[in-house]
Amino acid sequence: MGQPSAPGFFPTDGGRAASTGHVSDAELVARARQGDHAAFGELVERHRAAVYRAAHAALGSASEAEDAAQEAFLAAYQKMGTYRAEASFKTWLLSIAWHRALSRRRSLVSRWRRFASGELLEPAVSRETRTQEGALIDAEMAHHVERLVRALPARLRDPLLLCAAGEQTYGEIAVVLGIPEGTLKWRVAEARRQLKQRLVRLGYGHE
Structure with a gap:
């Protein structure tokens, strides 16, 4: 099956592909395998x-x-014949996307202020009363967190990143990473523990 042009299944005007109602992913996959670009467009919109x-x-x-997301959808379309439904289509697609993203990764995210303050540390001041000095402290902490996350070993860093993205269940992430769910949960907990411990040593939060 040849590679379709992007407009065949990627909305280019901000609109959605034509709705296929409550058709299952499996049925849409079957249609896409037959060259139905509208069916694949619905899969794109869903996921x-x-x-x-x-x-x-x-x-x-x-x-x-x-860019990585578009590459992942193109790759999924080209590899549709290899999908065997041992996992859900969504999980299979996310696995492709994750590995595509890893191949493009140049730097880790700077999105950790919310994650760190919300899940690792109690904020020192409320948003309503935060002073300019407090905001500078938060920015400094975010820099430290980003650096510490970057320094984590990949086996801890990648599970933490995927869980922080907030879109997948532990079961789905475990499939994407190819590890047991129990191992995933331990690695996420260990990554958070190490981050909190190191931030405390830097003077942010408490044990």
Whole structure:
């Protein structure tokens, strides 16, 4: 099956592909295998947000994530014949997207202020009362968190990034990374523990 032009299944005017109602992913995949670009367009619309967020978690750049997402959808279309449904289509697609994003990764995300303050540390001051000095401290902490995340070993960093993206279940992420779900949960917990411990040593938060 030849590669279709992007307009065949990527909306280019901000609109959605024609709706196929409540047709299952499996039926849409079957249609796409027969060359139905509209069916694949519906699959793109259903999963584009999840694919983008997974790519952004790896890349930390909106433009890079958009490029990686489009590459992932093109690759999925070309590889449709290899999909065997052992996992859901969404999980299979996200696995492609994640590995495409990893191949493009130049730097880790700078999105960790919310993640760190919301899940690792209690904010020192509320948003309503934050002073200019407090904002500078937050920016400094975000820099430290980004550096510390960058320094984590890949086996801890990648599970943490995917979980922080917030689109997938532990089960789906485990399939994408090719590890047992229990191992995934341990690695995420260990990554958070190490980040918190190192931030405390830098004077942010407490044990």
